[in-house]
Amino acid sequence: MIEPRDLATPAEGLALARLVTGEIRRIGRHALPDTVLDALAEIADQHRGRDPFLDAFLDAVLARHRDRFRNAGYLALPLLEEILRDTALTAERLSALLLADVVRHENRHPGAVDPALRRKRIRQAMRFVGTVERSPADDAPPPRTLAGDWLELTVLPVSTEHDEYFFIRALQAHELVFTTLTGLVRSATDAVRAGRHDEATALLRRASSVFERASLLFRLVATMRPAAFHAFRRFTEGASAIQSESYKRFELACGEPGPARLDSEAFAGVPAVRAEAGHHDNLARALADGPRSQVLDAAAADLEQAHQRWKTTHHGLAARMLGDATGSGYTAGVPYLAACRENRLMVVRDHAA
Template sequence: MARVVTEHVRQTGKHFLSERMLTELSSIRSRHSMHCSFLDAFLECLLDKHEGRYWNRTYLALPLLELLLDDQQSELSPDRLSTLLVSDAIRFEVETAGGSPEPPSRGRPDPVTLRKRLRHAVRFVGDELSGPDAADLADLVDRLPRPPTTAACRWFDVTVHPVYVLHDEYFFIRLLQTHEMLFTAISTDIRTAIGALRDGKLEAGLERIHHATAVFERAAILFRIIATMRADQFSTFRKFTQGASAIQSEQYKRFEILCGRPSAPRLHSAAFTSVPAVRDEVEKAARDTVTQAYLDLRGAGAFGQAEWDLLDAALSGLEARHQRWKSTHRSIAVRMLGDAHGSGYTDGVPYLTECVENRLFWQLSAR
């Protein structure tokens, strides 16, 4: 059922599903979803507009993807799932370019754009596609990594529900999902680093901080892929995404609050009022941060100067990579949005410009 419904959504756009179909899906959810968490998550995302609770998590089918991460048989890490998501985007581009059914009105990319898009996407997937040029499409699909053959991973193929019918929205959704997985991985790194620092295990803490910085390098590749999206297609389908925005990314905000408590203006800005669950987490007394661990350990004289130099360099590297990531995000928004408001009811580019000034370790820089 989920596959048939998903195919229909991709033919019509979630925003344009008939009232009759939505009513039938609501009925199915009320009768059967309690028996299957995957079906419940699938319908939660599919019925979001119909039920008046549409936002970033449901647009990106994150409740369903998170169930895949939780499935012990699949043994998927956020980093691995990010690779599978981009691989699926590559598969979609290659298959539609090769004549897979898709009406011309959907606007497939021209050959030059396609080659550029695939070149960056193949680079993201990395060694598993070692060697051949991205323009050699003959066996590329066969070499792409696929999800494990578990019962849970059968749901992987039904985690893209475009709101409209233009070609670029499919790969746009996959890349935003990938960003969420990368920030899930980064948050895990930072949380582990805090624990290691608290235990006095500087080397282990440094390893996780460096890994988080490296994951930001992968995230930078995603921006190069997104830059191949046609502005006219984006401006058309985003008319139907109002209410869903990257400003609502809970995983990005969790990464931020693990680094340090946000300043009062930041905490009361749209960045955190858009994610009330994460904002509540900031107020929890047990919430620890890299910044607080650093200050406590400094006060206790836990490490020698050479060790502090290593930690300072690692945090500076993470801060610098994060700043470059934000600047690149802003640059793409300038090209895609221009003067338009953001789909999360922000001012768009001016909001992102303000965010560039935000620092993860602002309390340490003032030390």
């Protein structure tokens, strides 16, 4: 066992994380013995503040042990954020690297799934990569830096199910897609306020095309075998995309959700974002305040439609995979998603005027 005093350099922190990741991929996170988790918790406590990658990694590994297992810990999101901070990568480019990694993973395990399904999975992942990379043939390897090395260690499955690997990557990419979308909508809002309608329209059109990437992720996840999904979701209780901060930030960047949504389970799992509600400008408000522009309104309506289609596809996928079961985020599951289809993004509320 590596002792805290051995972790003097970033390379040693990385070595420990590689060991732990290897073991997790061999037996599944849920099967890590308490003795190992206790030792890692001790290392985490003694080492904190010296290596942000290791801190974020251990926080993810120890999330369940510390009774804090949620979406961010399941998907190692703070570690991905650390990697984004340390590299010159954009959220968009990082999402392509994650999907390129899905292709590599499937190629490393050619016999794991039926060949036709594997081809379909690879094709969907490549399509996503192709929407970001100039050359889809590029297999988008991680950068050859310390942060690039950590990127390999951001898949920490709870189970030994082959399909969980690409599921984690798809959900991580989802976070990054919505980070990109929020940036585009905020820039469009600023452009509307400044009267630069052509620029705002172009940004919103780009947002609609980026949204198609979010839909591609559902097509990818549709290649998951339901039995595999049910096998690993036994261990993901408490972690749900309902806790996705980037999705809720996107919602607030677009408009002003009403009290029924803000005070519901939808925002209960994202208290930091809930606290931001009403404190920022948003696209719907900027459009309502400014002079009307048909072209701009049409671009905003297209984005709304893209989101509506996304919710419909999500609902269909969840109905197929989940049936009557409740969601891992403790909602009623499919009925919750069905009700969400009634919500709209581009809404302004009287009280916020």
